[in-house]
Every structure is written in structure tokens, then in C-alpha cells.
Amino acid sequence: MFHSKSILYGLLAISFSLLACQEKSSEVSTTMTEITLNGVSYTQNGIGECRDGSSVFTAQILSQNNGNTYISVYFEEKIQPKVGTSYTPTYITITQNGTTQQGKWINGEAQSSSYQNGRPSLLFNECRFENDICLSGSFIYRQKSKTATEDLFLWEGEHPFKKWLSGEPTWSGNNLSNIQNPQMIIYRPDMQTAPAPAVLICPGGSYVSVATYHEGSLVAEWFKQQGFVAAVLYYTFPAGHPEIPLSDAQQAIRLLRENSFELNINPEQVGVIGFSAGGHLAAFVSTAFKQNIIPVALLEKEADSRPDFSILFYPVITMSNSFVHVGSRNNLLGTSPSEEMKKACSPELLIDSDTPPALLFHALDDNGVDIRNAQSYHDALLAHNVPSQFITLPSGGHGFGFYPDYAYIGQVEEEILNWLYEIPLKK
Numbered sequence: 001m002f003h004s005k006s007i008l009y010g011l012l013a014i015s016f017s018l019l020a021c022q023e024k025s026s027e028v029s030t031t032m033t034e035i036t037l038n039g040v041s042y043t044q045n046g047i048g049e050c051r052d053g054s055s056v057f058t059a060q061i062l063s064q065n066n067g068n069t070y071i072s073v074y075f076e077e078k079i080q081p082k083v084g085t086s087y088t089p090t091y092i093t094i095t096q097n098g099t100t101q102q103g104k105w106i107n108g109e110a111q112s113s114s115y116q117n118g119r120p121s122l123l124f125n126e127c128r129f130e131n132d133i134c135l136s137g138s139f140i141y142r143q144k145s146k147t148a149t150e151d152l153f154l155w156e157g158e159h160p161f162k163k164w165l166s167g168e169p170t171w172s173g174n175n176l177s178n179i180q181n182p183q184m185i186i187y188r189p190d191m192q193t194a195p196a197p198a199v200l201i202c203p204g205g206s207y208v209s210v211a212t213y214h215e216g217s218l219v220a221e222w223f224k225q226q227g228f229v230a231a232v233l234y235y236t237f238p239a240g241h242p243e244i245p246l247s248d249a250q251q252a253i254r255l256l257r258e259n260s261f262e263l264n265i266n267p268e269q270v271g272v273i274g275f276s277a278g279g280h281l282a283a284f285v286s287t288a289f290k291q292n293i294i295p296v297a298l299l300e301k302e303a304d305s306r307p308d309f310s311i312l313f314y315p316v317i318t319m320s321n322s323f324v325h326v327g328s329r330n331n332l333l334g335t336s337p338s339e340e341m342k343k344a345c346s347p348e349l350l351i352d353s354d355t356p357p358a359l360l361f362h363a364l365d366d367n368g369v370d371i372r373n374a375q376s377y378h379d380a381l382l383a384h385n386v387p388s389q390f391i392t393l394p395s396g397g398h399g400f401g402f403y404p405d406y407a408y409i410g411q412v413e414e415e416i417l418n419w420l421y422e423i424p425l426k427k
Contacts, residue, residue, distance in 0.1 A: 042069065047119065048141030050079045055191045056264050057122060059139055070095040070261040073124075073135070074193050075110070081120035081143060085112040091194040092129045095261050102195070103129030116140050152231070152259070153183045154251045160297035161244045165236060174213035175205060176234060182248045184231040184255070185217075186263065187224040197269035197425055198229040198256050200307070202249065204276025204399070207237055207331035214401030215275040215313075222402060226417065229265050231256060235281065240334035242284075242345050247297040249285040250305035257304070269425060271309040271356075275401060276369060277328045279315025280347070283377060286310045286358070287350035294344055309424035310358045311416060314366055314398055317373035319345045325369050351380040357387035359419045361412060368398030387423050391415055 108127030274282025
């Protein structure tokens with residue numbers, strides 16, 4: 001997990017007040033002083049961090065009674081350990097006991113300050129933010145190497161359905177099958193001026209593999225460039241047990257929110273994207289957060305797995321209608337599923353007014369998955385007064401993904417951004 005378990009490890013000099021922030025005329029000291037938050041004394045739990053080339057600073061502070069408090073400060077500029085470099089804060093988030101407080105920058109200044117104990121420091125001089133947040137003092141931090149991706153495994157210890165998993169993962173080109181230890185491959189933007197929205201990406205593969213390139217990494221790279229945190233889900237395959245991939249997707253949504261501090265995510269803007277059978281999984285996790293028929297892992301936490309929006313590409317949807325994608329259904333439910341299970345795994349039948357809004361794409365010449373799948377989901381959303389947009393593309397067949405040479409990729413990208421900022425991410 002991302003939470004630091006280290007014992008008290010470095011000290012920072014900070015004066016920090018939330019509910020009220022009184023004017024101070026004296027110069028802020030760069031020597032180590034007590035940390036205070038709402039009048040409570042704190043010490044630093046670990047050293048603050050900033051990834052190389054990043055614009056986000058994070059730190060944890062600890063008190064005996066209140067436990068860990070997590071702080072993220074966002075800047076317009078990339079942070080550099082060069083003494084005297086000035087920065088303009090844009091946003092702050094503070095998380096304590098499961099409650100998050102946020103605020104945009106109002107006034108005050110920050111700059112790189114002198115090294116302390118061999119570590120660079122950031123000096124905040126009366127930085128005021130909305131919601132009566134004020135931050136002053138000098139934080140010691142370390143620069144963390146910037147990596148292209150990070151791995152976050154879904155389950156601690158064994159998979160909850162390990163008894164149905166066997167064999168070794170197998171690659172065939174860019175397709176990965178027989179996954180035993182599901183994980184997310186996480187891509188983070190280099191520049192952030194506020195907590196980022198996040199997308200969980202579910203590649204397709206008929207529930208027997210995941211297409212990691214054109215429906216995975218290419219998608220994540222594009223969303224990263226747009227300022228999103230993108231997570232490609234390598235999920236386990238059902239072999240007739242739909243609770244396996246559904247549990248993985250639900251756990252992935254929960255983990256993105258639970259690790260929102262470390263990943264610099266806005267926990268109220270976590271969406272899901274799916275392609276083909278991965279589109280079914282994305283629609284499934286968008287509609288099954290109230291169900292009690294499928295024996296998912298952590299059923300008591302199922303309500304926490306609802307995404308805030310979904311984007312579905314040429315999705316498999318129904319498991320009960322005549323236009324079902326038979327191969328995906330056989331892999332998900334087995335060759336002789338009951339009518340009850342078919343309906344329980346048909347997202348278009350699970351939609352209600354709490355279902356998140358959706359954007360759907362489907363090519364008119366798709367001979368792999370019947371376009372009525374996407375249409376049925378779109379129609380059911382509108383019938384329940386849930387925002388939905390269905391875009392049909394003139395060509396592309398099945399599986400065009402985010403290939404850069406796809407004739408309509410520019411239109412797809414434009415439509416995504418327009419819809420996101422008009423509907424689920426509209427301020």
C-alpha cells in the first residue's frame with residue numbers, strides 16, 4: 001500500500017492553523033519548530049516528498065490523539081531544490097480521520113529554502129487558502145525519482161477467489177492472459193495544480209485476456225497528458241465466476257479513493273473506462289454496487305465501489321438478450337447459466353437513477369459486438385434520467401482503441417474532453 005509505515009523520521013518547521021489564521025508580523029523562522037494544526041501539536045511522520053519534475057508536495061504529520069494527517073500542496077511551477085526559487089501555490093488538500101478539506105490559494109508565498117540535515121526544504125510564508133486554511137513554516141522533503149508507471153496490487157495476500165485460479169500469466173503479443181495477481185498500472189501527470197480526476201481503464205479481451213496496448217497503455221498515456229491519473233486494470237478472468245472480475249474492478253475503484261492522498265487524486269472524480277468485454281466490466285461496476293446476488297469479495301464495501309462516470313467503447317453489455325456476445329458470456333458465466341444469473345450480469349437491467357453518467361462510442365461497421373449492446377445501455381440510462389451520450393463512428397470495426405492512426409481518434413479525444421467537462425467534471 002502507499003501509506004508510509006515509517007516511524008518518526010525527520011522534523012519540519014511549521015506553524016499550521018486551520019479554522020482561524022491570525023496575522024503575524026514577525027519573519028517566519030527556518031529553524032525547526034513545533035507543528036500545530038487546530039491548536040494540536042504534531043510531529044512529522046516520515047519526510048515530505050516531491051517527485052522529480054512534479055508540481056505537487058506531500059507530507060504527513062502525526063499527533064497522539066488524531067493519528068495521521070495528510071497534506072498536499074499544488075503549485076503552478078515544478079518544484080526544484082534550488083534555494084531562493086519562488087513558487088505560486090494553487091491548491092491545498094488536508095485529510096484527517098477520513099475527512100478531506102480543500103481550498104484554492106488566496107495569498108502568501110512559498111520558496112525553496114536552505115537545506116536542513118542534508119534535505120531540501122520548502123518555506124511557506126503565511127500562505128492562505130479558502131476555508132480559513134493557513135500554512136506557514138519550513139518543510140523538509142526528499143525528491144522521489146520520477147517513474148513512468150507505478151504498480152498497485154489489488155489484494156493483500158492471496159486473491160479472495162484463488163481456488164478458481166491456476167497456471168501462470170501468459171503473453172501473446174500485447175495481450176496478457178491467465179492473470180493470477182491483479183494489479184493497476186498507474187500513470188500520473190507531471191504537472192498538477194490541484195488534485196486530479198482519475199480513470200480506471202479496463203481493456204478488452206473476451207474475459208480471457210487484456211489488450212494492454214491499444215486499450216491500455218495508449219489510453220493511459222493520453223489521459224495522463226490531459227492531467228488525469230490513469231490506472232490500467234489487469235484483472236483476473238472469471239472462468240464462469242462473474243464475482244472474480246467484478247470484485248477486482250470494485251476493489252480497484254476503492255483503492256484509488258483510499259490512496260487519493262498518495263496519488264494526488266480527487267476522490268469525488270474517479271471514473272471507469274472500458275473496451276469490449278472490458279466495457280462490460282466497466283458498465284458492470286457502474287451498476288452492480290447495490291446488487292446482492294453475485295457473491296463478490298467485500299460485499300459490505302460494495303457501495304463504496306460506485307464510479308463517478310463511465311466511458312464505454314464498443315462495449316459488451318447484455319448477457320440475456322439475443323444480441324449477446326456469446327464468447328464473452330460463456331467465459332463470464334459458463335455455457336449453461338441460469339436466467340437469474342444472466343439478468344444479474346446484464347448492466348442494462350441494473351440501471352437506476354443512481355447509475356453514473358456515461359459516454360459511449362461504437363463504430364457502425366463493428367462486426368464483433370452488436371451495436372445494440374451500447375444502444376440498450378444508453379437507452380436505459382436516459383429512461384432513468386441519467387445523462388448519457390452515444391456517439392456512432394462511421395468506421396473502425398471492432399477494437400480500434402486508441403491507435404494513433406485510427407481515422408477518427410481526433411474526434412474521439414475531442415468528444416471525451418467536451419463531455420467530461422460538460423457533465424461529470426463540470427464545476
